[in-house]
Amino acid sequence: DVVETQEHYKSRWRSIWIMYLTMFLSSVGFSIVIMSVWPYLQKIDPTADASFLGWIIASYSIGQMVASPLFGVWSNYRPRREPLVVSTAISVAANCLYAYVHAPHSHNKYYMLTARALVGFGAGNVAVVRSYIAGATSLTERTSAMANTSACQAVGFILGPVFQTCFTLIGEEGITWELVHLQLNMYTAPVLFGALLGVINIILIFAIFSLQFRLLFWCVAESGVLDQDAEGNIDHVAVVAINFLFFVILFVFAVFET
Numbered sequence: 001d002v003v004e005t006q007e008h009y010k011s012r013w014r015s016i017w018i019m020y021l022t023m024f025l026s027s028v029g030f031s032i033v034i035m036s037v038w039p040y041l042q043k044i045d046p047t048a049d050a051s052f053l054g055w056i057i058a059s060y061s062i063g064q065m066v067a068s069p070l071f072g073v074w075s076n077y078r079p080r081r082e083p084l085v086v087s088t089a090i091s092v093a094a095n096c097l098y099a100y101v102h103a104p105h106s107h108n109k110y111y112m113l114t115a116r117a118l119v120g121f122g123a124g125n126v127a128v129v130r131s132y133i134a135g136a137t138s139l140t141e142r143t144s145a146m147a148n149t150s151a152c153q154a155v156g157f158i159l160g161p162v163f164q165t166c167f168t169l170i171g172e173e174g175i176t177w178e179l180v181h182l183q184l185n186m187y188t189a190p191v192l193f194g195a196l197l198g199v200i201n202i203i204l205i206f207a208i209f210s211l212q213f214r215l216l217f218w219c220v221a222e223s224g225v226l227d228q229d230a231e232g233n234i235d236h237v238a239v240v241a242i243n244f245l246f247f248v249i250l251f252v253f254a255v256f257e258t
Contacts, residue, residue, distance in 0.1 A: 014208050016136055016145060019129045020152045021204065022084060025197050026123040027156025028163070029091055030060055032190045033098070034257050035164050037112075040187040043172075044101055045108040056113050057258045060120035061250075067124025075128045083128050084205055091122030092198040095191040102188075103181055126153075157253075164190050 033040075037056060041048045071083040098115035101108050130149060137145045167189040174185025184192070 012136055016133055018201075018204050018208055019133050019136075020148060021201055022088070023126060023129050023149050024152040024156040025088075025091075025194070025201055026126050026129075027153045028160045028197070029095070029119050029123055029194055031157045031160025031257070032163050032194055033116075033160075033187075035161050036187050036190070037116075041109060041112060043187075044112070048109040052109055052113075054258060056109075056116050057254065059113050059117035060123070061254060063117040063120030064123045064126070067121040068127040071124050072127040072131065075131065080128055080132050081205060084125055085202055087122045087125035087128075088198050088202050088205070089122075091119050092195045092202075094118030094122060095195040095198070098191045099182065099188040099195075102183060163193060167193070 034057075038053055041053060041056065067087065071087055074083040094115050094117075097118065098112065101111040101115060104111060130146070133145050133149055134142060164186075168186045170184065170186050170189055172185055172187075174183060174189070176183050182188070
């Protein structure tokens with residue numbers, strides 16, 4: 001029998017920890033501006049009303065809904081590092097765009113809508129994260145690993161507003177960097193912080209993400225160490241029911257956050 005070596009085990013779990021971080025950052029991207037988006041929207045574009053606020057909040061989820069199956073299909077045919085890096089880079093760029101939504105002379109609310117939709121599009125990598133963790137763990141490891149993934153997602157939702165609160169110390173005016181026309185204030189600092197975390201995440205993916213994982217996985221899977229065929233037939237009714245319950249939970253969460 002082929003036994004997984006200690007070196008392979010550590011490499012595999014380092015990759016999983018990077019996935020935890022990616023899931024955490026996708027949640028932070030949603031909640032880090034949730035408290036400030038309304039006053040900032042009113043400041044940059046007085047024509048925006050509460051209904052448009054609803055669209056801005058929804059744009060994140062719409063972007064994520066569109067991107068999730070696209071990144072999922074991509075990861076089925078290409079190394080998962082590719083959709084992870086691209087999606088995170090999109091989130092970084094979108095956060096930078098959010099920091100500049102004050103700059104145009106008109107239609108600022110639409111720039112904010114676009115920025116939030118792109119942040120959500122980048123967060124579509126959660127499908128890749130969950131599928132990677134499911135495939136990178138044995139049956140005995142999988143339940144706890146998936147629970148940890150959900151915990152990282154929840155912690156991201158919780159800490160996002162905490163980060164936002166800390167940045168209120170900068171104030172509403174903050175500091176203006178004239179050379180690049182950047183206003184660093186309580187509204188833009190959180191998204192720039194999120195962009196910085198995204199850059200760190202990309203660096204870690206390149207530095208730590210195991211290139212040999214797919215080969216390792218199939219080698220040990222054939223020996224039964226990571227037996228993917230032991231799960232039996234899929235209960236489609238249960239899968240549909242769980243997806244519906246997950247939809248209800250996120251629906252209620254988004255309503256209360258808004």
